[in-house]
Amino acid sequence: MFELDLRSRKPIYEQLVERLKQLIINNVLEKDEKLPSVRTLASQLSINPNTIQKAYRELEAQGYIYSVKGKGSFVSNSLMTDNAAEIKKVKEQLKKQVAEALFLGVTSEELIQLIQDVEKSSVGEG
């Protein structure tokens, strides 16, 4: 289900958050779909359950999943959660990256094309 780089300087739980976000954003994991339990996923990835839990806790804080004691963790319906804070974060980060890209010589046309490419590849979500 996942590919982790245990040698990376990026913490495992951050890799997990990023990877799971992508799966949710790309609709590989659908709304209300049950995620693997912390113990199951930890076993599959040969890492500690605490590390999985840390990732799940972060994803829940960001509104991507919700957890129910005794039942499991599930993909959120993003429309149910308040995304304002996350949107603000992403926009601020995007501004920095766009400024950097422009500085490095990437044209605004290329960047607009990049947006449209991403948009096309994620049709049919929701």
Next chain:
Amino acid sequence: MFELDLRSRKPIYEQLVERLKQLIINNVLEKDEKLPSVRTLASQLSINPNTIQKAYRELEAQGYIYSVKGKGSFVSNSLMTDNAAEIKKVKEQLKKQVAEALFLGVTSEELIQLIQDVEKSSVGEG
């Protein structure tokens, strides 16, 4: 000159790299302008000179500055350096962020506007 968050989970040297990049990109620091010496900046920020040096080393590796022993560290002319690797990194990161923004409900029109805003605010560079 800088605002650092010593309590942040983000390492000081990474904050320094990010902040100096912004100053260079926004032309606050001009080409060939001399940066504060590692000892001076360390003293101003009340942190260790080694931490400054680590940030400068990273900025030099990314092509944003160049250092001359005995003279100092200076802002690069970005056109002099090979940005291919950096451009690839930034584009990949941008794709992820754009996908996340779209997922959170930001429209592609908003994103295009964001690009144009950043572009306008950085006129007169180079």
Next chain:
DNA sequence: TAACTGTACTAATTATGTTAATACAGTTAA
């Protein structure tokens, strides 16, 4: 020469990530 510059190195300390073991509470199905 004196005072500045970048750079390098080692050691100690601190912070963070990760593992390990254990425990508790809620859910589900036999």
Next chain:
DNA sequence: TTAACTGTATTAACATAATTAGTACAGTTA
């Protein structure tokens, strides 16, 4: 009810990375 699953919490030990501290060397400049 029992057994096996779920999330969650806590504490300790360990590994790694970040940071500090101290020192040293080499090049530059006035």
